[in-house]
Amino acid sequence: MGATMQDVALAAGVSIKTVSNVINDYPYVRPATRERVLAAIDQLAYRPNLSARGLRSGKTGIIGLAVPELRENYFAELADAVIRAAEKSGLGVVVEQTNGDRESELRVLSRARTHYMDGILLSPVGMGQADASLLDVPFPLVLLGERIFGGPVDHVTMHNVSSAGAAVEHLLSIGRRRIALVGAEGDDVSDASSWSLRVRGYRRALEQAGIPVDEHLVRRTEHWSRAGGAAALHELIDEGHDFDAVFALNDALALGVLRGLQEAGRRVPDDVAVVGFDNVDEGQFAVPSLTTVDPGREEIARTAVALLVERINEKGTKAPARTMKAEFSIVSRESTGGADAPRVAQ
Amino acid sequence: MGATMQDVALAAGVSIKTVSNVINDYPYVRPATRERVLAAIDQLAYRPNLSARGLRSGKTGIIGLAVPELRENYFAELADAVIRAAEKSGLGVVVEQTNGDRESELRVLSRARTHYMDGILLSPVGMGQADASLLDVPFPLVLLGERIFGGPVDHVTMHNVSSAGAAVEHLLSIGRRRIALVGAEGDDVSDASSWSLRVRGYRRALEQAGIPVDEHLVRRTEHWSRAGGAAALHELIDEGHDFDAVFALNDALALGVLRGLQEAGRRVPDDVAVVGFDNVDEGQFAVPSLTTVDPGREEIARTAVALLVERINEKGTKAPARTMKAEFSIVSRESTGGADAPRVAQ
DNA sequence: ACGTTGTACTACAACGTTGTAGAACCGCCC
DNA sequence: GGGCGGTTCTACAACGTTGTAGTACAACGT
Numbered sequence: 001m002g003a004t005m006q007d008v009a010l011a012a013g014v015s016i017k018t019v020s021n022v023i024n025d026y027p028y029v030r031p032a033t034r035e036r037v038l039a040a041i042d043q044l045a046y047r048p049n050l051s052a053r054g055l056r057s058g059k060t061g062i063i064g065l066a067v068p069e070l071r072e073n074y075f076a077e078l079a080d081a082v083i084r085a086a087e088k089s090g091l092g093v094v095v096e097q098t099n100g101d102r103e104s105e106l107r108v109l110s111r112a113r114t115h116y117m118d119g120i121l122l123s124p125v126g127m128g129q130a131d132a133s134l135l136d137v138p139f140p141l142v143l144l145g146e147r148i149f150g151g152p153v154d155h156v157t158m159h160n161v162s163s164a165g166a167a168v169e170h171l172l173s174i175g176r177r178r179i180a181l182v183g184a185e186g187d188d189v190s191d192a193s194s195w196s197l198r199v200r201g202y203r204r205a206l207e208q209a210g211i212p213v214d215e216h217l218v219r220r221t222e223h224w225s226r227a228g229g230a231a232a233l234h235e236l237i238d239e240g241h242d243f244d245a246v247f248a249l250n251d252a253l254a255l256g257v258l259r260g261l262q263e264a265g266r267r268v269p270d271d272v273a274v275v276g277f278d279n280v281d282e283g284q285f286a287v288p289s290l291t292t293v294d295p296g297r298e299e300i301a302r303t304a305v306a307l308l309v310e311r312i313n314e315k316g317t318k319a320p321a322r323t324m325k326a327e328f329s330i331v332s333r334e335s336t337g338g339a340d341a342p343r344v345a346q
Numbered sequence: 347m348g349a350t351m352q353d354v355a356l357a358a359g360v361s362i363k364t365v366s367n368v369i370n371d372y373p374y375v376r377p378a379t380r381e382r383v384l385a386a387i388d389q390l391a392y393r394p395n396l397s398a399r400g401l402r403s404g405k406t407g408i409i410g411l412a413v414p415e416l417r418e419n420y421f422a423e424l425a426d427a428v429i430r431a432a433e434k435s436g437l438g439v440v441v442e443q444t445n446g447d448r449e450s451e452l453r454v455l456s457r458a459r460t461h462y463m464d465g466i467l468l469s470p471v472g473m474g475q476a477d478a479s480l481l482d483v484p485f486p487l488v489l490l491g492e493r494i495f496g497g498p499v500d501h502v503t504m505h506n507v508s509s510a511g512a513a514v515e516h517l518l519s520i521g522r523r524r525i526a527l528v529g530a531e532g533d534d535v536s537d538a539s540s541w542s543l544r545v546r547g548y549r550r551a552l553e554q555a556g557i558p559v560d561e562h563l564v565r566r567t568e569h570w571s572r573a574g575g576a577a578a579l580h581e582l583i584d585e586g587h588d589f590d591a592v593f594a595l596n597d598a599l600a601l602g603v604l605r606g607l608q609e610a611g612r613r614v615p616d617d618v619a620v621v622g623f624d625n626v627d628e629g630q631f632a633v634p635s636l637t638t639v640d641p642g643r644e645e646i647a648r649t650a651v652a653l654l655v656e657r658i659n660e661k662g663t664k665a666p667a668r669t670m671k672a673e674f675s676i677v678s679r680e681s682t683g684g685a686d687a688p689r690v691a692q
Numbered sequence: 693a694c695g696t697t698g699t700a701c702t703a704c705a706a707c708g709t710t711g712t713a714g715a716a717c718c719g720c721c722c
Numbered sequence: 723g724g725g726c727g728g729t730t731c732t733a734c735a736a737c738g739t740t741g742t743a744g745t746a747c748a749a750c751g752t
Binding site: 050054069071073226 | 398400408423426443456573601608609
Binding site for chain 4: 027
């Protein structure tokens with residue numbers, strides 16, 4: 001089938017190792033020899049066998065990306081960014097889905113699979129702070145998200161507290177004072193969850209503006225979904241609370257809130273302004289288009305891949321675990337009266 | 347680092363090959379011996395090295411999935427389905443993005459990557475019928491979609507013509523008679539594109555109902571996007587055409603049409619009914635929820651993986667190329683007055 | 693007693709690559 | 723002209739697994 005180094009060596013009239021040296025940019029090869037080898041490679045359409053290389057050098061050029069579900073926009077876009085970043089480093093990405101299930105997440109960490117991946121990027125949702133010690137695995141691992149802090153591994157996350165604060169400040173800046181919050185959290189409330197961190201930013205921003213937090217306006221739902229957002233909004237209205245803005249802790253919730261507002265006959269942003277979190281593509285196309293926190297997904301992906309690559313190439317001495325945070329920004333669109341109309345071109 | 351077969355063999359007091367035999371379910375191993383080996387495997391947490399296995403047996407247990415873009419919902423959901431199907435066969439999936447670019451698609455077919463993948467699922471968008479001969483590659487390949495027919499490889503597609511016909515019949519059944527069509531196609535119009543096939547179904551259904559096709563109502567846009575759908579709809583209205591339904595050739599266009607209708611002050615489905623194509627998750631959550639053609643994505647994914655696995659395990663004799671089509675169905679929701687309200691639970 | 697068949701296991705080579713060690717040659721300096 | 727450092731190349735072994743070929747023994751029929 002495919003040509004091997006042996007074939008190339010024969011065709012170029014050199015030893016097999018010289019072919020290897022050319023491929024790996026070993027400096028002590030005469031230009032003339034290099035040319036001959038490259039010509040032979042070209043002519044035979046030779047491609048290195050990654051299994052053999054992996055066996056010999058212990059590296060396969062493949063990393064794993066474990067996310068809850070690809071059909072959730074946020075993770076599809078994260079995967080997109082990771083794949084692009086990895087490609088630049090010449091790495092392939094095997095995508096695994098955990099369904100946000102703790103068991104599946106742990107399985108990723110002890111997988112047979114492991115042996116053919118140089119390292120893993122894990123975005124845990126089911127695991128919690130208590131599982132931190134389980135992250136001490138014998139292969140390169142980088143964590144994404146905010147479920148677990150201070151673990152024994154590198155970790156890329158976002159400025160949850162300050163970006164949530166900035167979102168609230170944005171609402172304050174357009175004159176809103178009664179700002180409801182809609183977020184989600186499962187049963188195991190933790191200090192380090194998206195919910196807790198972003199709520200902290202919300203409270204801090206209100207405090208700094210001298211506005212007391214009305215606990216009736218703080219709504220926790222079960223799921224990070226549109227349905228959850230719509231339901232929470234209907235509750236707020238049914239209970240007769242007064243509010244002129246909603247900060248939803250992710251875009252799915254925010255889109256649900258938009259729908260709920262429409263069903264309830266409230267105008268956006270005139271009656272109620274809405275801010276989401278994640279900057280999912282979809283928000284650009286919503287009616288009205290959605291103001292949101294861009295948590296720096298591109299940067300998160302690039303950083304995570306860079307950290308993983310570093311760990312993979314690390315010799316002996318293990319550097320201590322690092323935590324990186326991406327820069328965030330507020331994307332102002334129609335749902336807060338912002339300039340950005342829905343995108344016209346895709 | 348990891349234990350090897352050698353270690354297991356030593357621990358169990360057998361030869362290394364016996365360990366291999368146990369792992370590969372070779373029948374002639376005494377139960378007692380098998381037990382001992384399994385115990386040793388368990389105790390040493392042994393995991394086979396896939397690189398070595400790949401080198402020796404020529405198989406890696408990894409397949410490639412090449413799609414245009416993961417951030418397009420349709421492909422994210424397709425990838426989700428493919429990954430789940432592959433997992434059941436014990437295969438990992440490396441996801442590559444082609445950006446719908448012909449060059450990138452061709453690169454996938456001649457990739458260095460190739461060597462560590464047992465086979466590839468390719469969903470071409472940039473390549474066309476003229477490139478059919480380039481699909482004759484020396485590794486297992488299964489095609490997804492409808493860009494290329496009659497190529498030298500297995501092909502999984504959908505009932506484009508009849509399902510589009512069924513969508514139109516659905517609109518006819520609720521009393522609509524002036525049914526606009528919105529679809530997209532790039533510059534290279536082909537007989538086998540989604541556009542051509544689905545338009546054929548549209549025409550056929552109208553003909554069979556004895557309704558002449560009003561060519562003014564057939565709209566072709568550049569991109570399969572929300573923006574394209576909204577723009578096409580505004581054109582229809584601005585030009586003063588009369589219509590009581592829109593069949594959009596994918597859900598993104600349909601969602602854009604919904605938005606356009608709302609902007610234009612037309613009620614859905616009262617004034618205009620809308621049907622999409624793809625059954626993307628998002629359609630369930632739209633306001634109103636979107637009636638659509640479910641092209642059988644799950645089945646497509648399962649079938650494609652099954653075909654690829656067959657090809658991978660094929661010895662010598664190459665079976666002729668096969669084409670499979672998945673079962674479709676019409677999902678009736680609010681945009682045609684259907685029963686299905688937006689989903690409440692995610 | 694003999695070969696035959698089936699069972700249970702093992703030794704060895706091979707997959708294609710890269711790290712190690714070293715050979716061969718060059719020019720240079722004292 | 724002998725030693726030295728730099729350059730260019732090669733032979734060989736090894737990575738961990740599995741296919742091939744083979745050994746050894748038991749059970750069987752004749």
